[in-house]
Amino acid sequence: MSLDYSTQELMIIASAREIKDNERIFVGMRLPITAYGVARLTHAPNAVGLFESGIARYEPADGMLYTMCDAPNQLGAAWTCGLIQIMGMLSGGRVHAGFIGGAEIDKFGNINTSYIGGIENPKVKLPGSGGAADIAAMSQRLIAIMNHEKHRLVEKVEFITSPGFLDGGDARKRAGLPGAGPSAVITDRAILRPHGPTNELHLSTIHPGHSQAEILENTGWDLKIAPDLSETPEPSSAEMDALHQIDKDGYWR
């Protein structure tokens, strides 16, 4: 019998699976911070969560957070310090993974959170990088979380805020970027991963209840299929228990 879960709950659990034990992770807010909590309670009890403002935590905050700087995220932290110390860990190569979102991602995992419609007279001025460009450049690997819509998963982003594999192949390495680049893009329909020498994002797993045709239809480029395509494993009862422990109020249900 399959468990009852929402799409967002599945995305959180899929994100949690990307975190390994003992890793240092830029967890961001909302969905990724919840994923970090689930990972801590399941397979990654020694993962450390990092927040750009200057916070490191062994345990997720006890209490609702509207921003990473809220009091519950500071009380009992492992370290409260400055931005340079925490983001510097990233720059120093000490951060294993980071989660970021974005308005647009392209087939090489480049992400735009800056401009739609040109720099000079943009149609839409998005909020900008925050720490995302740094995380994308310098985290050992990068996990992107996106809604799977045709205008969000595009052939080529018009402005690269956060670099993925740039033009593909070894372009990222040639550009001098220290981190290895995107390892997973988790959407509400599927998980994409880079594959082969081009490092193009391929369809890797399909979330239960979604079809390959629907996913191709909702992707803005000619999405290739990974040779080992499979279904995204459903949440286990242990994973769901952990999630319910974190998300007491059922915000993500």
Added chain:
Amino acid sequence: MSLDYSTQELMIIASAREIKDNERIFVGMRLPITAYGVARLTHAPNAVGLFESGIARYEPADGMLYTMCDAPNQLGAAWTCGLIQIMGMLSGGRVHAGFIGGAEIDKFGNINTSYIGGIENPKVKLPGSGGAADIAAMSQRLIAIMNHEKHRLVEKVEFITSPGFLDGGDARKRAGLPGAGPSAVITDRAILRPHGPTNELHLSTIHPGHSQAEILENTGWDLKIAPDLSETPEPSSAEMDALHQIDKDGYWR
């Protein structure tokens, strides 16, 4: 009637006179830290003392210090922090003056605290720069304290640890150094100051009881005389009172 004072007490008071009110000063240890205390109690009540380890103080420590990091220098400090924050104030142009000593100084105020007899196989390996090279480079002005001996005040130091006016004239400026360079060299016999377009150190004031001939005899270059040569003013009774308040045990008497 002249007051009773030792040569070192005169040097301390002469050093104190180099500190202006509201200034931030790298005070070092021993003689300069005492001078800072005297300045605070007389004409510079708002001077701030800085210590390279990461300490800023409004008032000199209450208690004997063997090193700048001793407990009395930390208790009640204005700030205890890291080396970068404090030395960075210097680099940021926020420090008005610093005191340094040395094994050798030359006629352009360059100081050697590194090597005697070559870098490869030195005859004497001195302790090195510590913060002195930084203070000499970046403090708005520099005050050197030296024993006035022929082998210490030399034509040209063989290794410039802490830059003065380099080869003289505008050489210092051309080298790109932000601070203005030495403003005074206080010895146990006299005070030398840069003079004229060459910025060569000139005899500026002679301590009471010393003669011009004796000073020239004990200087390792052909020391020129400043046009306004005078006698170093004797300590005033207010200055001596302040000194006695700082130097309770009469260490410098």
Added chain:
Amino acid sequence: MQEKLMDLKEAVASLVSDGDSIVLGAALENAIPFAATHELIRQGFTGLNMIAPISDMSTDMLIGAGCCNEITGAWVGNVSAGLGHNYRRATEKGIPHRVKVNDYSNFTLGMALFGGAYGLPYIAVKSLLGSDIPKSNPLLKVTDNPFTEGEDPVVLVPALKPDVAFLSMQRADRFGNAHYWGSYGLTQESSIAAEKIIVLADEIVEPEVIASDPSRVVIPGFGVNAVCHIPAACHPSPLIGCWTRDNEFFHEYHKLTRDPEGFEAWIKEWVLDIPDHAAYRAKLGERLEQFRIRGKALSAPANYAVE
């Protein structure tokens, strides 16, 4: 030590000039001194360049009020509520006028201010390679690492020195010495880099309290130009140990400022028609009280005894 207690109105009038570059809270989402934002708007400053890693509602208000011509930072919006409407109107439609955006990432803005604070002409980083940010911000230079044989690109970030920094601190003495705890973002670097520093203290304490713990000092008091006693100066943002976040206030602002008229009404009600922060607190009334921290979760003491 010199007494530095000043009325915020007077501090702003005497220390800020039109066209200044200004840091107004650099701790990211906590300790944003909104009281200073209000005062800048009331005094009608123009041409300001707002510098911050994360520019929250405070910057959006300054844009909407026409005070701000330029934004130097990594992110602008309304952190818990979404986009900043005034920011979008200004950058997309020139309402009330165009605002120039100097794009950085958090880390590179941190390095720019670190360089400004500590006299480094520029900082070489491995971030922003491959990103288009160096194309949109011509201050950044991509060059080669001179220590490596062969190609090894680096991005050079020039130092940034703000004119004025406003900072919220939990407690300060009348001489400008202050204690701050909790995450501080770029508070230290941005204020040391700044030409002038204005501290907004939630509480004024005796000098002995600050002197009891010099390691709790984040920026040195001798660099501070004015200290203003403004309880809840950071409302609606939180200040650790003093105030929690008024989330609804951010959401209401977001909802009510969707169009320029809505913003005009909002700014009139909450800023322009209010003489000072005491009146703002009075207007908030009981609402403010629910965000006051009354509990105790106290730090273990540190001993500085000398014997």
Added chain:
Amino acid sequence: MQEKLMDLKEAVASLVSDGDSIVLGAALENAIPFAATHELIRQGFTGLNMIAPISDMSTDMLIGAGCCNEITGAWVGNVSAGLGHNYRRATEKGIPHRVKVNDYSNFTLGMALFGGAYGLPYIAVKSLLGSDIPKSNPLLKVTDNPFTEGEDPVVLVPALKPDVAFLSMQRADRFGNAHYWGSYGLTQESSIAAEKIIVLADEIVEPEVIASDPSRVVIPGFGVNAVCHIPAACHPSPLIGCWTRDNEFFHEYHKLTRDPEGFEAWIKEWVLDIPDHAAYRAKLGERLEQFRIRGKALSAPANYAVE
């Protein structure tokens, strides 16, 4: 969290290798973990490169014992007593063997370690221009500021990443989280830059004590490899709140190590013939007690309550 309590002997044996570059106290003249110096000497390490802004008696002992081939730093000697005799014998006469000196100033060493900590390939500074230090240390490069038209020389300091950092902290928990207060020199940067970190804690406390004040944490516990409980590990140097300085001990060492034979006798008595730091403390006996801080000058509390 992982338990990291370890015997110092075991920590040194398992985490240090011959030829390593080592930070052994970076707070300048306080908090020098001499207990680690003794253990490195007893275990007979060779080829070490000792990194510190101010290298006090600890480095001089390592040179005399033949453990150290290289010194990277700004100053070497015996701060309150004068020159370091072993340092002079090694650099001037090759006794017990030559020691290479990588000259820095305090600020440029700080920048090198800052670069190492935070992944900056090099740092551009305005210090050391006109100094001969860049001639004696070929790691430093003088170049032109690419942001300025015309000549504007800068010195480039490449990043420095030590292999191991030993640090004295006032209190730590068994997971490696620690509190430190008082001036800290380059403690934070040098240990974050280091590949491995060994904390020598004067006291082991419950995790709740450290967690009560995350702003008192100078280096993050998750980066620590081992925490060793060694009271007075820093003797004869001071540790704020715990121990004052044993000045005479520095002077005695200075007097007794004027010639190699004197040093041999001293190191035998105080290090080689002593099994561990407990025995060292026992040997000091009543002498040590006079440096124990018994008074109280406690910090004002900081509140982290959430409501």
